[in-house]
Amino acid sequence: MATTVRLLWAVRRVGTCYQSASPAATRAIITNRYYNLYHLRELNTTTIMASGFVGSNSGLLFRQLFDRDSCTYTYLLADTATKEALLIDPVIELAQRDATLIKQLKLNLKYVVNTHVHADHITGSGMLKKLVPGCVSVLSEASGGDADLKVNPGDVIKVGAVELEVRATPGHTAGCVTFVDHAHGMAFTGDALLIGGCGRTDFQEGNPETLYKAVHSQILTLPDQYLLYPAHDYQGLTVTSVKEEKENNPRLTKSLTEFVEIMNNLGLPYPRKIDVSLPANKVCGLYSLPDDLAAELQKAS
Numbered sequence: 001m002a003t004t005v006r007l008l009w010a011v012r013r014v015g016t017c018y019q020s021a022s023p024a025a026t027r028a029i030i031t032n033r034y035y036n037l038y039h040l041r042e043l044n045t046t047t048i049m050a051s052g053f054v055g056s057n058s059g060l061l062f063r064q065l066f067d068r069d070s071c072t073y074t075y076l077l078a079d080t081a082t083k084e085a086l087l088i089d090p091v092i093e094l095a096q097r098d099a100t101l102i103k104q105l106k107l108n109l110k111y112v113v114n115t116h117v118h119a120d121h122i123t124g125s126g127m128l129k130k131l132v133p134g135c136v137s138v139l140s141e142a143s144g145g146d147a148d149l150k151v152n153p154g155d156v157i158k159v160g161a162v163e164l165e166v167r168a169t170p171g172h173t174a175g176c177v178t179f180v181d182h183a184h185g186m187a188f189t190g191d192a193l194l195i196g197g198c199g200r201t202d203f204q205e206g207n208p209e210t211l212y213k214a215v216h217s218q219i220l221t222l223p224d225q226y227l228l229y230p231a232h233d234y235q236g237l238t239v240t241s242v243k244e245e246k247e248n249n250p251r252l253t254k255s256l257t258e259f260v261e262i263m264n265n266l267g268l269p270y271p272r273k274i275d276v277s278l279p280a281n282k283v284c285g286l287y288s289l290p291d292d293l294a295a296e297l298q299k300a301s
């Protein structure tokens with residue numbers, strides 16, 4: 001929009017309420033109003049980028065990918081300048097989809113990162129290491145699993161200028177971590193915090209008290225506007241924010257005692273693929289298992 005057209009548009013929006021002000025005051029009001037509108041547009045752009053579009057001026061390329069079978073979200077993050085990229089929580093059946101996307105976007109996949117040892121699907125880490133040679137699998141040291149790189153709280157994973165701080169958020173499993181991108185105000189919470197929910201605590205060293213304390217101290221203390229991206233959603237939602245979860249999460253807004261009571265009575269059936277997923281994910285998705293056993297597990301999954 002040319003400046004004159006923009007100003008005329010702003011004048012029309014401002015309407016008659018400023019007609020009695022002096023020309024200078026009216027100009028100041030319009031400029032101010034226009035600045036606010038323009039600023040809002042910029043904020044909107046940031047929000048849109050964070051929902052999955054490639055931002056041209058943020059330095060971050062971001063994609064949220066979905067697995068319909070396990071309702072798992074996989075996230076692709078890359079530095080638009082250096083083209084270095086990482087994947088968070090890929091799923092083995094969709095490793096080829098992810099590898100193709102990375103190739104199409106001409107990215108250099110550096111890390112395949114897991115928020116924890118998943119119980120409901122096999123991670124795509126091992127398969128991606130085969131499809132995109134040179135990438136490095138990542139898991140937390142506390143998970144007790146095997147990976148090329150084991151991270152600890154306070155570590156920072158970098159792809160170009162994109163940085164993820166590792167925060168310990170145990171309770172769903174002992175080794176669960178949350179990755180925080182402070183520059184873009186986003187956090188990847190794995191199963192520790194789901195949208196309007198949280199990870200179950202009834203297996204894999206799960207502990208409701210530990211989960212409650214971890215989520216409150218490591219995630220809900222982030223700034224209100226930070227966007228939170230979980231590893232799953234079962235209702236079709238894609239993203240939430242610290243503010244929304246602090247205000248509306250039906251489990252985590254309760255007291256610790258009430259939370260423990262809720263979690264101990266969820267009565268959820270075990271994940272369908274738990275028996276094949278856990279052994280495979282402890283070695284980051286088959287790559288270090290003998291080929292015949294890997295093929296057998298993959299077939300069963």
Ligand SMILES: N[C@@H](CCC(=O)N[C@@H](CSS)C(=O)NCC(=O)O)C(=O)O
Binds near residue numbers: 070118197269272273
């Ligand atoms: N039906 C699914 C498993 C669903 C499930 O148990 N989800 C987990 C995260 S994956 S281990 C969970 O923590 N859910 C919490 C909740 O409140 O739903 C399957 O069979 O795979």
